[in-house]
Amino acid sequence: MNDIPLIVTTDWLAERMGDPDLRIADATVFMNFPEIGGPPKVESGRASYEQGHIPGAVYADLLGELSAADANLPFTVPSRDVFVDKMTQLGIGDGTYTVIYDQNALVGESVAASYWASRLAWQLRYEGFDHIAILEGGLQKWQAEGRRLSAEKTSYPMASFTGQRRTEMLATKEDVQRAIEDENTILINSLSPDEFRGNRPDDPRSGHIPSSENVYFGSHADEQTKTLFDDDQLRAAFEKSQALDPDKKVITYCGGGIAATWSALLLNKLGQPNVAVYDGSMNEWASDPSCPIVKSET
Template sequence: MEQIPLIVSTDWLEQNLSDPKLRIVDATTFMEMSENGGPPSVYSGKASNEEAHIPGAVYADLLNDLSDPESPLPFMVPPRNHFIEKMTRLGIGDGNYTVIYDQGALVENPVVAAYWASRLAWQMKYEGFENIAVLDGGLPKWKAEGRPLTAVPGNYSPASFTGQRRPELLATKEDVQQATGDDNIVLINSLSPEDYRGETDSYPRKGHIPSSINVFFGSHADMETKGMLSDAVLREPFEKIGALDPNKKVITYCGGGIAATWTSLILNKLGQKNVAVYDGSLNEWASDPSCLLVTES
């Protein structure tokens, strides 16, 4: 089976809908920002999926099924066996390829990025699943182009899985602490410039991790076409900070390890393979008074 690109177009997906080896997954989770600048509210996209989805798509619930139920932090990587059992029950495993999409990053601005899809793609790669792609523009682009939708539930036969976990894709708090003093590691904050400067109340403490550089996850999509910007445009901010240097490692983080996976996906697309995601991100870092945060660049 040929390796599919990391990101596939709506044209490509529609042309391949009938392929029996294709698995389509809707990873929609909804996030609404607080009006007073506090923590956002998050809820499952399962009901929305049941109303309409891309033909064949099954729903993967990142919030309720694919996060660690024992962690005090949201959206942390669950135990390996738990994740694999959920995915293989959906029909995803050896011998097929998977395209993941969502309905948009934020309720207020759904076209910002497909970061829920990228989160599931990253978790799958971390556990050793292969041949995974994210749909460029997600459901907003698919719908805007008038492509087919259905309310008929997707249904794939349960699968088997033999892949191995890739621990190099995940960064811990201790890894990030070491990275702040290492010139060979580029630490990227994927949040908004306002979050980076400590001008919001979204996290227990304000600011960003020392030495980290801000590249906002929402700056990579075209608001008109709903698709990703060209590689030439995407490359500019990352080249400026040395994140595409093949001799360096990159660690991405955000608030809860979601948007950081979108940044990681783009870096992979641009050729940087040595990228890890700080899973706990600011939810963990800002909750620990011993971890320094700064507000100046």
């Protein structure tokens, strides 16, 4: 159980189906982007899960149950007690290992990235649970290979969860403000190049945090096959930013702290252990007029 890769293939999962220690979790949330701009419409993936999921999967509700209900921002981490209670109910905890997937559910855009799965995986590691893998290509790849789906409701025995919270994995607005002038901290903006440049006429606060580098979260896998690019190609995407320097600290951010977890996961995969996610991301940063934002043409 200690040698689980950060990302596993569909073959890897299929070979382990039926293992009593295995847990499978569907973390899908749907984001529907309007054609004329504006914020996306966010919807639970539960109904889609109920129609068909990988056999043995439970549904982990990031939208309704695993984000802070009383926060001013969407998708920020809930209290530890709330999160751990839900994980133990799902059967995820000590003595188990979990494969997490999603449906690549960015409606209106073609992106191959399991960022909802990586969000749940990041939250689990943040709370001290390491026996987690992301399913490469998610449900789309599983289905494309002709593998079986199930509509049966799944449940596991209640688990115990004894890991400790790793506060260093979460960056605050104040951490980011300090990082702007800190040459030993690399800020990675995970949004699209257009969003990074601030090409949003409907949003005067679009753009990026000063000193941050743009490495688009949707550029790391083949859009057709959903297969992740090899490590050399992944490494090339991050090298210019110096984010792979083991002597640097890296903070990833995006719009709301979801895609940033995919970037953080890939940095971990490439050997950079010192990565934090700015949980509030641009949702928080842009809402504070005192926080500077840069627009650029290139």
